[in-house]
Amino acid sequence: MKIGNVEISGYAALAPMAGVTDRAFRELCAGFGAAMVTGEMVSSKGLIYDSDKSRELLVLSENERPAAVQLFGNEPETMAQAAVIAMEYSPDIIDINMGCPAPKIASNGCGSALMKDPELCGRIVSAVKGAVSVPVTVKIRKGWDKNSVNAVEVAKICEEAGADAITVHGRTREQQYMPSADWEIIRQVKKSVKVPVIGNGDITSAELAAAMIEQTGCDMVMVGRGALGNPWIFREISMLLGHDRPSLPVSxxxxxxxxxxxxxxxxxxxxxxxxxxxxxxxxxxxxxxxxxxxxxxxxxxxxxxxxxxxxxxxxxx
Ligand SMILES: Cc1cc2nc3c(=O)[nH]c(=O)nc-3n(C[C@H](O)[C@H](O)[C@H](O)COP(=O)(O)O)c2cc1C
Missing domain, CATH: 1.10.1200 (Non-ribosomal Peptide Synthetase Peptidyl Carrier Protein; Chain A)
Structure with missing residues (x-):
């Protein structure tokens, strides 16, 4: 599959995880067959105010490609300027965080709070898209809470604004990381847009990766917690879905x-x-x-x- 002009070969991407998906872990997962990796979320404001800490998170190496960097923020212009700075580090893709539930992010209107304002989501995508030459993707949730499940609407608006792929985490902001993810919403988003859809939530084995692709029709899965202390999950997924011999248990x-x-x-x-x-x-x-x-x-x-x-x-x- 292709995200914009970037060729992605494989079935499973490494999810962005703050405090976890640093360069060492991304390289390791890429080595085990992750089809794409995403770094830890980076503050758009931190970048434009030239914070060294924010910049450090953007450093990529050639051993982890294709690699996305993820930005968070809620001001289209600031996000666009941050994306231009991020381009100094030659990412293959720029991803926009529309899913983080953490109070310090969401209470500032960023991350998952963006889903409460679909029109703003569109303006952010279009500003970032206009500022960079690489594909731009978004990572959304099912919605803000059970009364505002709007992943399909947000996905369509983002596609219209130029997003090159959409990752859907099948939980609302209210649900944080529990209970189990709703894969049906991933299927609904996949049915509603033409760009690739990446399904996310609860993939902890190769069998579950195969099941999510089968049940939702998503173009690729994204693995978060299932990769913690377990980078082999990418090898197992590649082997099962590539109809290779089954992988041996890790000694x-x-x-x-x-x-x-x-x-x-x-x-x-x-x-x-x-x-x-x-x-x-x-x-x-x-x-x-x-x-x-x-x-x-x-x-x-x-x-x-x-x-x-x-x-x-x-x-x-
Ligand atoms: C420790 C941790 C940090 C995370 N940091 C980010 C982040 O920086 N950006 C983001 O979009 N999602 C972040 N997430 C959410 C994951 O990318 C993913 O959507 C979520 O864990 C669901 O997938 P899973 O069930 O495979 O873990 C984080 C999750 C965890 C557990």
Whole structure:
């Protein structure tokens, strides 16, 4: 499939996740077959006020393409200016966040709050589209709450304004990340627009990826929490949907080796002190299913250095 002029080969994209989908994790997932990756959301205001922290989130490498960067904000002009700044980092795609439920984002009218104003969604897409040469996509939710389910309306307005693909997370803002996602809304959006639709919500296995594509007709799935400590999910999806031989269960040795590779890249990209603080949660996710996981998780919270992680991994039988 193609998003604008960008060729996407594969069946599953890595979802944007603040605090998780940094360069090290995106590269890892791309290596396991993610068809596209998206970075952590970046504040449009942060970019135009030249915040180093915002800019750092935009750094991409050649090992993770095609890669999208995601911007949040609610002012069309600011979003357009931020998109121009983002282009300095050569993203393949610019994605617009219309789904974040976090109070500090939504109470400022950004993220999921945009869905309360479909006309503004359209103006933002059209401003960003007019400012950059790469495809522009949007990531929406089912709606704001159960009384305002308007994903189809917002998707159509965004398409009309020039969006090149639409990702639909099948939950309202009110539902945050629970209960289970409504895939029917993904099917309805897919029926209503011509641009590619990416389905998102609750894909935790290759079988569920196949089921979502079958039930909704979406062009690709997007995996969020199912990839935490589990980048292999992209290999499993590629193998199942590519009718390849079934993938073998991931061994503990492979689990440890990938965790170490992941964290060592984090250390390389952000320095050991910052990386190791962030690596604690990743280590805990990778330990899921490993013998003695509860004790390993308790120790993971205390990791200070990469050497500590190597020592902890040696305890695993
Ligand atoms: C820790 C975390 C951070 C997230 N950050 C973002 C973000 O920056 N931008 C965004 O559009 N969605 C964000 N999301 C939502 C995910 O992209 C995805 O839509 C959601 O988790 C549902 O997919 P899943 O059921 O596969 O996890 C985040 C989710 C989690 C769990």
């Amino acid at each position: 503990t040795a492979e689990r440890i080796s990938v965790l170490l590779k992941h964290v060592s890249k984090m250390c390389e990209y952000k320095g050991e002190a910052v990386a190791m603080r962030e690596a604690r949660k990743h280590a805990a996710w990778y330990f899921k299913g490993v013998r003695g996981a509860a004790a390993l998780r308790r120790k993971a919270v205390e990791l200070e250095t990469f050497e500590d992680l190597i020592t902890l991994c040696r305890e695993i039988e």
